[in-house]
Amino acid sequence: DQQVKQNSPSLSxxxxxxSILNCDYTNSMFDYFLWYKKYPAEGPTFLIxxxxxxxxxxxxxxxxxxxxxxKHLSLHIxxxxxxxxxxxxxxxxxxxxxxxxxxxxxxxxxxx
Amino acid sequence: xxxxxxxxxxxxxxxGQSMTLQCTQDMNHNYMYWYRQDPGMGLKLIYYxxxxxxxDKGEVPNGYNVSRSxxxxxxxxxxLAAPSQTxxxxxxxxxxxxxxxxxxxxxxxxxxxx
Numbered sequence: 001d002q003q004v005k006q007n008s009p010s011l012s013x014x015x016x017x018x019s020i021l022n023c024d025y026t027n028s029m030f031d032y033f034l035w036y037k038k039y040p041a042e043g044p045t046f047l048i049x050x051x052x053x054x055x056x057x058x059x060x061x062x063x064x065x066x067x068x069x070x071k072h073l074s075l076h077i078x079x080x081x082x083x084x085x086x087x088x089x090x091x092x093x094x095x096x097x098x099x100x101x102x103x104x105x106x107x108x109x110x111x112x
Numbered sequence: 113x114x115x116x117x118x119x120x121x122x123x124x125x126x127x128g129q130s131m132t133l134q135c136t137q138d139m140n141h142n143y144m145y146w147y148r149q150d151p152g153m154g155l156k157l158i159y160y161x162x163x164x165x166x167x168d169k170g171e172v173p174n175g176y177n178v179s180r181s182x183x184x185x186x187x188x189x190x191x192l193a194a195p196s197q198t199x200x201x202x203x204x205x206x207x208x209x210x211x212x213x214x215x216x217x218x219x220x221x222x223x224x225x226x
Contacts, residue, residue, distance in 0.1 A: 002154075004154070006154075009152070034214060036217075041219070041220070042219055042220070043116070043202050043204070043217030043218050043219050043220055044155070044202070044217045045216075045217065046214030046215070046216070049214065089154060089155070091154075091155075099145070099157045099160055099170055099171075100155075100157070100215070101154075102147075102154030102155040102156075103154050104152060104153055104154045105154060
């Protein structure tokens with residue numbers, strides 16, 4: 001039972017354009033969402049998060065949008081850069097748990 | 113600042129062998145976690161710890177054991193390796209629970225059981 005779903009295994013975007021990575025979840029108890037970025041042969045690194053009391057959080061080129069009614073969140077990267085090429089994981093948590101539920105990841109390739 | 117350090121980086125085990133994956137963090141984080149990542153899948157939580165002397169099961173604990181005798185170290189033990197345990201293992205730590213802070217991950221241990 002995949003509670004956090006990333007339905008696009010891969011995405012290719014030209015440098016300078018917007019990258020939009022999507023994530024859907026089924027557990028309505030989730031109230032904290034995070035995005036992690038992972039390069040090959042490295043561990044995931046935290047990118048940005050959002051609490052369920054917000055619908056948008058911005059950090060530089062990265063913005064996460066949360067639509068609670070649709071149980072959907074998205075990560076926007078503007079402008080995309082070649083160094084953004086990595087696997088992006090969406091993760092979710094409930095207020096009482098000390099554990100994240102991860103999606104399967106989306107591999108982003110930013111081309112020149 | 114080393115962060116979260118995992119050893120070894122790679123290991124090949126024969127079926128039935130045992131081994132310990134080491135994890136240490138130097139950030140004085142209370143919370144530590146072990147995840148495994150199978151090809152094309154997200155990370156699955158194996159065990160976690162909210163402080164020295166306290167451990168709890170995650171989603172996929174069968175075949176593994178952990179201990180947390182110090183704040184810094186959180187080793188993962190495989191007693192009887194099976195091919196289903198072929199995976200990449202990540203250790204992580206966080207200052208608090210994951211509702212309000214992110215986790216810091218080690219570089220991973222790639223384990224193959226043959």
